[in-house]
Amino acid sequence: MxxxxxxxxxxxxxxxxxxxxxxxxxxxxxxxxxxxxxxxxxxxxxxxxxxxxxxxxxxxxxxxxxxxxxxxxxTKEALFEAIVTTRLDELCKTTRELAEGEAPGEVLFSFLREFGRQASAKQDLFDAMDAAGLDIKSTCAASVDELTRGIDLLLERAKAAGAVREDVATGEVMALIVGACHSKQDDLVCQRMVEIVCDGIRGPTLATR
Amino acid sequence: MxxxxxxxxxxxxxxxxxxxxxxxxxxxxxxxxxxxxxxxxxxxxxxxxxxxxxxxxxxxxxxxxxxxxxxxxxTKEALFEAIVTTRLDELCKTTRELAEGEAPGEVLFSFLREFGRQASAKQDLFDAMDAAGLDIKSTCAASVDELTRGIDLLLERAKAAGAVREDVATGEVMALIVGACHSKQDDLVCQRMVEIVCDGIRGPTLATR
DNA sequence: GACTATACGGAACTAGCGTTCCGTTTGTCA
DNA sequence: TGACAAACGGAACGCTAGTTCCGTATAGTC
Known part of the structure; x- marks a missing residue:
């Protein structure tokens, strides 16, 4: 619906x-x-x-x-946009709800898990992000931008709390999650990949850098 | 050539x-x-x-x-396969050459960097991996399989050396690198994403898990 | 230099898909 | 219930891209 x-x-x-x-x-x-x-x-x-x-x-x-x-x-594009815009807006709403949370690190990570879940379940979301990266003229661009700002907020808070390293950008995180979930694998595998990405953007590792 | x-x-x-x-x-x-x-x-x-x-x-x-x-x-597909097979076979050769290296962790990571470099420079490689995930009947599948085995070897050695956590699978690593480099961004951004993935598969982080 | 198998070029054919057009049907209102 | 604007269905159109066909050109050989 x-x-x-x-x-x-x-x-x-x-x-x-x-x-x-x-x-x-x-x-x-x-x-x-x-x-x-x-x-x-x-x-x-x-x-x-x-x-x-x-x-x-x-x-x-x-x-x-x-x-x-x-x-x-x-047009077909208009139909597509109507759907994807709705989905992106819902994700936006999720970022706003989560932004109030107390542990900024966990807030970010649980959002990324949800983001990955959606990207893996709905091929079209991936396609939308893909298209948004290529041409900005699409109407979805506004929703993508808003989502980007929402994630940006979560990311900045997580950085401020020291839960995430300073040198990752919002676009990178989004691309990583979407990219990870694109190769239609099991949902379980997608979840594991999201966890790897989350670990990658946490603080420094024990291993030598 | x-x-x-x-x-x-x-x-x-x-x-x-x-x-x-x-x-x-x-x-x-x-x-x-x-x-x-x-x-x-x-x-x-x-x-x-x-x-x-x-x-x-x-x-x-x-x-x-x-x-x-x-x-x-x-067919167009045959032409495509002729090219991609060549590229995949070259990557395979790289895994074999690197396998002799002394520091298994760094060996794996430098291979992944090279893998990412190729995936980001050559859109077709990405497409090939994509297709391989969807239907196996393609002739590329043999090359993809061989590459998978090559990376598997590097990964196992890195695990044995303790440079990489035990619970990551080869397919996951490949999907992450290819996915990261798919969203045609700057080469620099791709490199940074590859580094994030590398960090993600290293040992445990300092942060709580 | 002539002959022939091999190779070439590109027009034409085919299929899929987005989009339009128009004759027909139906909900709404007096 | 009758009239009419609104909405419907699906055949038809146009475009793009993969593939085929066949008349023409040429490398290789005697």
Missing amino acids: IADPGSENVAQADTRANGAAAALRPLRADAAKNRERILEAAEATFTAEGVSAPIDAVAQRAGVGVGTVYRHFP | IADPGSENVAQADTRANGAAAALRPLRADAAKNRERILEAAEATFTAEGVSAPIDAVAQRAGVGVGTVYRHFP
Whole structure:
């Protein structure tokens, strides 16, 4: 179940409606239901097959025609963004909730575990991060930026508490976690890799550097 | 310059020649030169643009027609494999050379640095590892397996010397390095990420675990 | 120099996928 | 219940990229 980023039951993406004047007209009941179905089907499809899955597959899973998909989302990219933005925003919320925690080191590490869990379960998240690194023009960029700021806060606090070495950057940590969880391995293996990364960014090791 | 994995100047891939009987006939001089050109162009193209670069781009860079490319390599995949196999085999050779080294810990880490350097410079290598994780039927799989065994040896020695914790697996290390270097960042950032991974697999940290 | 197997070039074919178009259906409201 | 705007379905279009085909060119040989 995916919530609209903005208000509900509003034909935000319907570019085929009568221009800008109709932009805020409420959706008809069947249209609202279909929009929801499409979002759910798209999430399931992209999660399972990655962003390269064809729109037809999404439409079929949602039980609608492709035309209906395009009525709600003007391009495939727009559909993708609607999903990923939601997911990124949820992760953002998690950083804000965690930021209040008392042990900044453990706060950071448990967030990174959650981040890894999501990146490994949802192929599309990885794809989104990937795309964000390549071209910034995507609408997801705003959400990625906000998430980056959220993680940055957790990281700075952990550094201040001495739980993490000073010389790691937020982008590096994000790239490491996402990269680790990209090679579709067992969830267990992903968890272990995340732990290795966490250990890597802790304070100095016993071994000679 | 890419060497053929097997013998030289042999029409190994020319499926359009007169069947199996002609399989080992020496290539004509111009054909041998073109084959070499195609391999070089393909390496440059895939390195720069990833595996999704069209065959036309390779042909154009090589200064030949697409038909000529297909005369030498029956599919795009075959061309890709010819290149990646060569690169993987070189990395394998590196593991064997390093295996003789005296400080197993440093041996492993310097190999991982080299591995990361290659993965970050050559997008195609990443793609190859990616594909290998998904479907094993590819011919690259043999080379990936051999490389895995080579790294496994280095890792076991490093463990035996106490330079690396016992609970990391070869596949994890490989996935971490490749993953870290995938998100096309600066070379410098990649190096830093590799160092973080190296630290992560060293012995226990000073921080509480 | 002539002959032939080998190799070449690139137009044409094929397949997949994003997107559009338009005739048909349906929810909503008077 | 009838009218109409809103929404639907899916065939059709256009583009990209992999692969094939065949007429032409040429290296190698006698």
